[in-house]
Structures are given as structure tokens and as C-alpha cells.
Amino acid sequence: MNPSNILxxxxxxxxxxxxxxxxxFQSGSAITLALVAPIPIFIASLGWGSLAGFVAAVVSAGIVAAISGLVTGGVLLFAAMSLPAAIAGHLAGLARPVVEDHPSVPVERPNGPGAQQPSLxxxxVERILFALAAMAALACIGLGWYFDYDVAALQPEIVETLRQSGNAGExxxxxxxxxxxxxxSLIPLVQPAVLTLVLCLGLYIAAWITRMSARLPRPKDDLPSALHLPPVALFVFAAGLAASFLSGPVEQIALVACGAFGMAFTLVGLGQLxxxxxxxxxxxxxxxVSYAAIMILSFPLFVFTCLGIFDTIKRMRPASPA
Known part of the structure; x- marks a missing residue:
């Protein structure tokens, strides 16, 4: 990696x-700013190479740990956002030459001066989405173990916080x-779902910015038609749903898997829309109307989750002979 890429x-x-x-540091605008934290790492990885993305991930975690004096802050950023962003950026940049074109294979066919180069x-996209959901789930499980997430231990603190709210007398x-x-009980389900959404939106925004600067080698994907999930995602989601009826740590891990892959299926459903x-x-x-209903009611998300699951099941069926 040359010096400019390192910088x-x-x-x-x-x-x-x-x-x-x-x-x-628990500032007022912390949550909004933290949600866009993966975007610079996505941009570095997409536009300047995988190594630049991984270096940026390590640097970001080190700086947070240094300025806060808390190793946990660096661990949180690295596990939840920095490392997944670097890995996803690396995956998005992977390509291989295609020797023989196949009508069912999406390839880039260069034009002009680069026409002599092989198609790539x-x-x-479906494997990138699967990887983002899997990394979000693994990050939440790892962070829950690292910070010793315990419902029984945290409940008194939540109760005390609620008592200090304005509706305490009611x-x-x-x-x-x-x-x-x-x-x-909702944290293990909602947290990975939000993290999956943040990573997916961050990758989309970073790809748009990098493409505008002419630094993105990957051609533009037609996301509505390319946004799917491989069949293994359906089995992971089904296993998590079944295991969520158990108790203890198994239930928490199962809910994390359901949250992460449930959001991934929701994004597939929105792509179908x-x-x-x-x-x-x-x-x-x-x-x-669809997005307004999601913002106001939230329940329509379940409809698009089912649509994403249906799309995955439909793609698993063997193609009927012409």
C-alpha cells in the first residue's frame, strides 16, 4: 500500500x-453521529482497497480507546462497525474474470479502451447482505458476552431509570x-436488527459517494433485482426462531439471529417493492405510503419481512422447464 493510501x-x-x-462520552447528538461512523471505513475500503479499509478499522478503534481512556469504547466500535465495514468493503471489491459468458451470470462488459479486458x-449482492447480517449477529453476541449482558442484573437499573422518569407517579x-x-427482552432482537440496517445503509451511501468520485471499480448494481438472500439465511432464521422458545443464553443468541436476519429479509422485501x-x-x-406506514406504525415491517422470506423460498424452487 502506497503512502497516499495509508494517509x-x-x-x-x-x-x-x-x-x-x-x-x-454520552453527548446529546451521539447516537445520530455514531450511526454514520462506518461510512468513512466503507469509503476507504471501496475506493482505496481492502488493506486501507482494515487499517482504517484498526485506527478508528485505537483512537476511540486513546481519547476516551476506555478500551471498551474501542472494542465496541471495532466489533460492531469498523471490522464489519472493512470486511464488507473487501467483499464488495472481489471479482474474478469470466472465461465464458453465461446468460444467468451478472457480469461487467467493458466498453471503449478497456474492451480488451475480460468480463468480471x-x-x-446477496452474499454481501448475508455477510452483513451474520457479522451484525456475531458482533452483538460477542459484545453481549464481553460486557456481560444479564437480564436479571440489568432489570433493577432499568426499573430505577423508569421511576425517575416523568410518569413515575402513574x-x-x-x-x-x-x-x-x-x-x-427486546434488546437482543432490536439491537442486531438496527446494526444490520446501519451497516447496509452505510455501505449503500459509501458506494454512492465513492462512485461519484470515480474511485469505485465495481459497476453499479441494480439493487431491486439483485437484493436477495441465499437459502442458508432461511435456515439460520428458522433455527433462531425455533431456539427462541428455549430459555437462558440460547434464547438470547437465537433472538439475536432472528433480529439480524429478520432485518435482512425485510430489506429483501423492500427491494421487491x-x-x-x-x-x-x-x-x-x-x-x-409504504415507507410512511413503516415510520409511523412499524408493523408493516413484518409484511416486508414475510415478502423477503417468500422471495427466498421461491428462489429455492427448481426452475420449471421451458
Missing amino acids: IAIAAGAASALLFAGLV LWFP MGDAEFEAVASLLL HLRTRGRSNRWLLLF
């Missing part, structure tokens, strides 16, 4: 660390404990 990697790592540092088969001890139990509304005169109205 780019260090700058990207520093930018990611500064965006995430507010969460460690790029790492499939609820009794039983209500406080019920709400605290509900919140703690964009694909199936193409060419319709009321396309933008349908998209607006």
Missing part, C-alpha cells in the same frame, strides 16, 4: 472515531418491572 486510511479511521466518540464476475412497582422486562412497482404510474405514491 487516506488513517484519515478515514480518524473520521470514524470522531463520529463514534460522542457515544462514548463481481461478488454477489405506575406501580409491578408495572415498572413489567415494562423493564419487556424492554430487556421497488422492483414490482417499476413502470407503474402510481409508483412514487406506493413507495411513499
